[in-house]
Every structure is written in C-alpha cells, then in structure tokens.
Amino acid sequence: MSPLVKIRSERDQMSAVERRIADFILENAQLLRDYSSQQLANALGISQSSVVKFTQKLGFKGYPDLKYSVGEAIARADNGDATQVATQATAAFAESASASLWHCKSESEEETRHINTTETLQAVADALATAGANGKVFMIGLGDDDIYARSFALRLSLLGIPSVHNFDAPRMAASVSAAGAGDVLLVFSEHGNHPALCKIGRFFRERRGRLITVTRHTSNPLRALADLALLVSAHDDRPYIQPVLYQSALQHLLDGVFVQLCEGDEQRHVQLLANLERVQHMLEP
Amino acid sequence: MSPLVKIRSERDQMSAVERRIADFILENAQLLRDYSSQQLANALGISQSSVVKFTQKLGFKGYPDLKYSVGEAIARADNGDATQVATQATAAFAESASASLWHCKSESEEETRHINTTETLQAVADALATAGANGKVFMIGLGDDDIYARSFALRLSLLGIPSVHNFDAPRMAASVSAAGAGDVLLVFSEHGNHPALCKIGRFFRERRGRLITVTRHTSNPLRALADLALLVSAHDDRPYIQPVLYQSALQHLLDGVFVQLCEGDEQRHVQLLANLERVQHMLEP
DNA sequence: TCGATTGAAGCATAAATTATTGACCGTCGA
DNA sequence: TCGACGGTCAATAATTTATGCTTCAATCGA
Incomplete structure (x- = not known):
C-alpha cells in the first residue's frame, strides 16, 4: 500500500x-x-x-x-501530471530544437514503417539473400541518394552479400548489361522520376532481373517499374527539415531490412560476426 | 533524466x-x-x-x-504493473522486430542527445559557419565513417559551406597542409583510435585549426585532441544491432547540428532554399 | 626505456545519519 | 494518592555515508 x-x-x-x-x-x-x-x-x-x-x-x-x-x-x-507539465516546459526551453526534431523524425519513421508491410520487407530481404548467394546485387543512387545506397551496400557486404555499386547512370547501364535472371537491382531515388534511372530499370527487367526501388511514397515512374517497391514517407513545412526526415525514415526502413536479413539466417549471422571482427582489425591496428 | x-x-x-x-x-x-x-x-x-x-x-x-x-x-x-506486462506482451507479438528496433534506436538517440550539450552543438555549428565563411572546412572518415562524413558534407554544401572531403588518410594529410587558423577539421571515427587520424588531427592543430571529432562516448586518443568533441552513445548485446544504433544516433546528432545551422542564420536559410531547388533541377530535368 | 604525471582504488577515519536506551512527565484508573 | 502506562525527549550507541591520504598502475613525454 x-x-x-x-x-x-x-x-x-x-x-x-x-x-x-x-x-x-x-x-x-x-x-x-x-x-x-x-x-x-x-x-x-x-x-x-x-x-x-x-x-x-x-x-x-x-x-x-x-x-x-x-x-x-x-x-x-505524477507519472503524467505535474511532472510532465514541468518536463514539457523545461523541454520547450532547453531542447526545443532537438526534441521537436526528434518528434518529427519519429513520426516519419512510424509512417514509413506503416506503409511498408512486413511481407514486403521480408520479400526484399529474401530477394537480396538469394541474389547474394546465386547471382549479383546491383545498387545505384544519384546525389544524396548515393549516400543511402553506399551505406546499405556496406552493410550488405558485411553479411556476405557484396554488391555492384555505381553512382552514375552511364556506368550503371554498362554494369547492368551483365545482369541475368535472379539478380537484383536496388535503385534509390527520392522522387523516382529520373529518366536515366528508369531506363536502366527497364533494361534490367528485360534481362529478367528483379527491380527493387526505394522512393518517396508518391506515384512515380520508377516505382511503377518495380517488382518490389520500398516507400518512404517524410513531410515537413520547413524545407530544411524535409531532407533530414527523408533520410532518417529511409534509414529506418533499411535498418528494418537489414535486421530481417540478420535474423533470417543463422549462417549469415555467423558470417556477419566474423566480418565485423575482420573489419575492426583492419581499420584499427 | x-x-x-x-x-x-x-x-x-x-x-x-x-x-x-x-x-x-x-x-x-x-x-x-x-x-x-x-x-x-x-x-x-x-x-x-x-x-x-x-x-x-x-x-x-x-x-x-x-x-x-x-x-x-x-x-x-512499472507504473501499473499490469499495464506493463500487457504492453510487453503486445509488443512481443505484434511488432516485435521493427518496434523493438525502433525502441533501441530511440534510446540511443536519447542518450546521445543527453551527452552532448546544446552549447557544444552550438559551438560546432558556429565553428563550421565561421570556417565556411572565412576559411575552409575539412572532413574525413574511414570505412563506415566515411558514409557519415560524406552525407554531412553534402548537407553543408547545400548551406553554402563546401568542404574538402577525403576518405583516405594520406590524401587528407596532404590537404590539411594547406590549413590555417580558423579552419575546421571534422574527423569521424567510431572508436577514435586510428593512429593516422590522430596524426592528422595533431598536425591540423599545429596549424592552428580547430579540430572537431565525432566518436563513441569513450575516452579515446582522438577525442583527447579535440577542440570540440561530439559523442555518440549506442549499445546492444546483439552485434548486428550495434552498428545500426551507432549510425542512427550519429545521424541524429548531426541532424541536430544541421538544424542549428539552418536556424541560426537567415541568410544561410535562404541560400539553402535556393540550393535545394538548384539541385533538384539538375538531378531531375 | 625510464622517470614523471595522472587517475583509479582502497584503507582509515571523520562526519553524518539513524536507531535505541533510559529518564522524565502527564494522564488515567484503582 | 499512587502506580501503571503511553508518549516525548536528551543522550548515546550503532550504522551508514563521505573524505583525506596512500598506493599502485597505466600513460605520456623525453
């Protein structure tokens, strides 16, 4: 009592x-x-x-x-009464910017989590795993989008899924000409309407590869081509916040795929551990 | 807290x-x-x-x-034991993976927000702004760390603060030899004990530049050299989660600096808008 | 490699807080 | 009136916490 x-x-x-x-x-x-x-x-x-x-x-x-x-x-x-009011007041002063930023980000992440079903994530993870084992994984993004592609590519490589990574369209077109059935192309494009990327996507599908796109949650030509489409939701009135939100929601989405890959297969898990150690040793002698 | x-x-x-x-x-x-x-x-x-x-x-x-x-x-x-049990159970079933991931990430982000004072963030933002206006900004990260450096560099460039970005130590050493007072070097290094980076840091300080480090919240040689140190906290028993958390906490930290830069100066804000539009046009004709 | 310096950990002890004892006082019922 | 009782307090014992000082080990610079 x-x-x-x-x-x-x-x-x-x-x-x-x-x-x-x-x-x-x-x-x-x-x-x-x-x-x-x-x-x-x-x-x-x-x-x-x-x-x-x-x-x-x-x-x-x-x-x-x-x-x-x-x-x-x-x-x-006072779990939720006086304390909270006080906390909010304090927060409003002391950390207004960072706390409200955090709030926006959470919102975007949640929306993004919501519009991508677990099945889609799983399907993407499976496709990547299969292509990693029996074929090739291609990856491309231009400008900012290259950052996400690059970071995801690094993660995949730790899992024993190396990828062919390009950051300009012409070279990618060349790389993709070597693609075949069962291969996967992951295209990062925030607005999904870059003609060159669409062209590459179509080309890739002709070669019977599976196209996975990562774009905003809009209807866009790139997404229309996709076998699997990952979608990102991020909105804010302040134009300088928008890219921050986009990035964090996208990151969150990719984190989800990554975790599913890790947890899906014991062997991959083991390989990851080994790779992590290896990398650590190489980088920090 | x-x-x-x-x-x-x-x-x-x-x-x-x-x-x-x-x-x-x-x-x-x-x-x-x-x-x-x-x-x-x-x-x-x-x-x-x-x-x-x-x-x-x-x-x-x-x-x-x-x-x-x-x-x-x-x-x-455990305010209301029953509630908590119920919550845990629900979480475990309904949204296990993604929600728990989200939870971990939030925790890391909160910790990270906590160990970096607003003053430090502001100081970093100021240093970058000053160097951007009257000097140079150098940026380096190796391996995974390069990703974060790269993405932050992109953001800064949108704000009219271009940076000299390298992803290997020898080249950076060469670049830094051109540094002078008031310049800023931003070094990303998760564990902060890469000898080459330390050497560059020392060299840079000899040339009277301001060294800003971004490392884990440990005591490490790199951080010890810094004029300003940004710190990242991220923990998880599962080794495949740890890097995810590190990345998201780091991202959150950088987002904070970015937002402070945006909100600190009206002119920069305007420039950002102009740049965003320009980039958009170039990338999506 | 060798002092010098720094910082962490423990020991001894001072300081503080807490718990108990025993004396005193007022009240109440016999 | 007197003794029993409950309540309070001052004094003090016991416990707990805080601090000064020493030792030891790791780090750094020469």
Whole structure:
C-alpha cells in the first residue's frame, strides 16, 4: 500500500506529535527527499527519535525506508501530471530544437514503417539473400541518394552479400548489361522520376532481373517499374527539415531490412560476426 | 533524466570497477532498496568508497541520493504493473522486430542527445559557419565513417559551406597542409583510435585549426585532441544491432547540428532554399 | 626505456545519519 | 494518592555515508 495512504488512514489513532509528523509528510511529501530525520524533527520542533519511532510504528524499517517508499509513491503518482507539465516546459526551453526534431523524425519513421508491410520487407530481404548467394546485387543512387545506397551496400557486404555499386547512370547501364535472371537491382531515388534511372530499370527487367526501388511514397515512374517497391514517407513545412526526415525514415526502413536479413539466417549471422571482427582489425591496428 | 539511462549512457567512459557497479545497478535496480553502500560494495568485492565516488561522479549528492532516484525511476517505469506486462506482451507479438528496433534506436538517440550539450552543438555549428565563411572546412572518415562524413558534407554544401572531403588518410594529410587558423577539421571515427587520424588531427592543430571529432562516448586518443568533441552513445548485446544504433544516433546528432545551422542564420536559410531547388533541377530535368 | 604525471582504488577515519536506551512527565484508573 | 502506562525527549550507541591520504598502475613525454 502507498505509504501516504497508510499514514492518512492511521492518522486518527495518532498522538498529537505523531499527527503533526503525518500532516507534514502528507503535505510536503516531495520535500522529504532533502530532509534527514533530524531536519524533519527540527522543522516540527520535535525530537529526532520521535520521527524514527513514528516510522517504525507504521511498519517501516526506519526513516530511510519510509523516505524511499514515499519517493516511489510520488514518482508513481505524477507519472503524467505535474511532472510532465514541468518536463514539457523545461523541454520547450532547453531542447526545443532537438526534441521537436526528434518528434518529427519519429513520426516519419512510424509512417514509413506503416506503409511498408512486413511481407514486403521480408520479400526484399529474401530477394537480396538469394541474389547474394546465386547471382549479383546491383545498387545505384544519384546525389544524396548515393549516400543511402553506399551505406546499405556496406552493410550488405558485411553479411556476405557484396554488391555492384555505381553512382552514375552511364556506368550503371554498362554494369547492368551483365545482369541475368535472379539478380537484383536496388535503385534509390527520392522522387523516382529520373529518366536515366528508369531506363536502366527497364533494361534490367528485360534481362529478367528483379527491380527493387526505394522512393518517396508518391506515384512515380520508377516505382511503377518495380517488382518490389520500398516507400518512404517524410513531410515537413520547413524545407530544411524535409531532407533530414527523408533520410532518417529511409534509414529506418533499411535498418528494418537489414535486421530481417540478420535474423533470417543463422549462417549469415555467423558470417556477419566474423566480418565485423575482420573489419575492426583492419581499420584499427 | 532517469538515473538508469544516465548510468547506461556514461557506462563507456567508466573504469572497470565503475562499470561493474553500473552493471550491477542496471541489472538489479530493484535490489538497491535493501542495499547500503557497504553491502553493494561487498556484493561486488570492492570498497565502499568506490561506490560513493561512483555516485558522486554521476552527479548525485551521494549514495542515498542515487538510491532514491533509482527508486523513483523504477516506480515510474512499472507504473501499473499490469499495464506493463500487457504492453510487453503486445509488443512481443505484434511488432516485435521493427518496434523493438525502433525502441533501441530511440534510446540511443536519447542518450546521445543527453551527452552532448546544446552549447557544444552550438559551438560546432558556429565553428563550421565561421570556417565556411572565412576559411575552409575539412572532413574525413574511414570505412563506415566515411558514409557519415560524406552525407554531412553534402548537407553543408547545400548551406553554402563546401568542404574538402577525403576518405583516405594520406590524401587528407596532404590537404590539411594547406590549413590555417580558423579552419575546421571534422574527423569521424567510431572508436577514435586510428593512429593516422590522430596524426592528422595533431598536425591540423599545429596549424592552428580547430579540430572537431565525432566518436563513441569513450575516452579515446582522438577525442583527447579535440577542440570540440561530439559523442555518440549506442549499445546492444546483439552485434548486428550495434552498428545500426551507432549510425542512427550519429545521424541524429548531426541532424541536430544541421538544424542549428539552418536556424541560426537567415541568410544561410535562404541560400539553402535556393540550393535545394538548384539541385533538384539538375538531378531531375 | 625510464622517470614523471595522472587517475583509479582502497584503507582509515571523520562526519553524518539513524536507531535505541533510559529518564522524565502527564494522564488515567484503582 | 499512587502506580501503571503511553508518549516525548536528551543522550548515546550503532550504522551508514563521505573524505583525506596512500598506493599502485597505466600513460605520456623525453
């Protein structure tokens, strides 16, 4: 039972001094944190031993025990009331920018998680795994999109799925000419309407490869070509925030695929561990 | 902030004994109620004073203060035991992988936000802005770290702060030889102990440039050299999750700097808009 | 490689907090 | 009136916490 409720319920059967202690605690529970038994006694003009006896009578092991319990009770109680208001106020001042940024990002990530079904993620993971084992994985992105492609390619390589990575369209067209059935091409393109990329996509499909696109959640020509389409949702009125959100939502999406790949196959998992160590050794002699 | 999160976030920076204390508290927070500092010390086979010093280092008034805080945190956490069980169960079934991933990421991001003060972020933003206007910005990262460097460099360039970006140490050494006072070198290095990067950092400082490092929240030689150090906190037992968390926390940190840069100066803001449009036109004719 | 320096950990101990003891006082019922 | 009783307090014992000092080990620079 909450110590405060207990104190209140026994208050009637208490002596005068005890009742004063009880009242003080009930009214100033939050002050208790900084009060020793002696200080509490001083505040009430009574002896410290009375305070201790009071706590023991109530069934606590001693003063610190009561104090601890009251702390818990307060924490439980204002979980979502006063504290939160205070916290919000503080937050508004101290970390306005970063906290609100965090909030936007979370929102985008959640939306993105929502519009990509688990099945799609799984299908993408499977396609990559298969192509990694029996064929090739191609990957391309232009400009900013190259960053995501690059980072994902690095991750895949740790899993034993190396990829052919290009960051301009003409070279990619050349690379893709070597593609065959079962291969996978992953195209990153935020707006999905770059003609060269579409051309490469079509070319790749003609060669019976599976095309996976990663674009915004709009209808766009690139996505229309895809066997599997990963979609990213990210919106903000402030134009400088938008790319931040896009990137973080995209990253989150790719993280999901990566995790599914890791957890899907024990052997890949083992390989990852080995690779991680290897990389670490090479980079930090 | 919750004392447990705090402990966790500073765990890396701790000595062996301190880390054992931290782990014990994290794993047995609920036992703390019945432990005096001496008992805790005995349980770990260390001295009582180490426990007290541990608490003080973390910013608590002393052992009882830490204990009280932990009590509050626990109380807040399992506010309504039933609810929590239900929540956990739901989570485990419905959205296990992606939601738990999201949760880990959030935690890392929060920790990371916590260990980098707003002042540091602002200082970094200012340094970059100044160097962008009157000098040069250099940027380097090896391996995975290059990804983050690259993406941040792209962002900066949109703000009218182009940077000299290298992804191997020898070339960077050459580039840096052109550095002077007021220039900025941003070094990305997860573990911060790559000798070549340290050498470049020292060299750069000799030339009176300002060194900004981005590393894990450990004490590492690179960070020790820095004028300004950005720190990333990210932990998970699963080795394949760890890099995901690192990346997302780092990204979050950089997002913070980016936003501060955007919001700090109206002119930069305008330039960003213009650049965004320009890029869009070039990429998608 | 060798001091010099730094920082972590423990020991001893001081300081503080808490718990107990025993004396005193007022009340109440015999 | 007197003794029993409950309540309070001052004094003090016991426990717990905090700090000064020493030692040891790792790091750094010469």
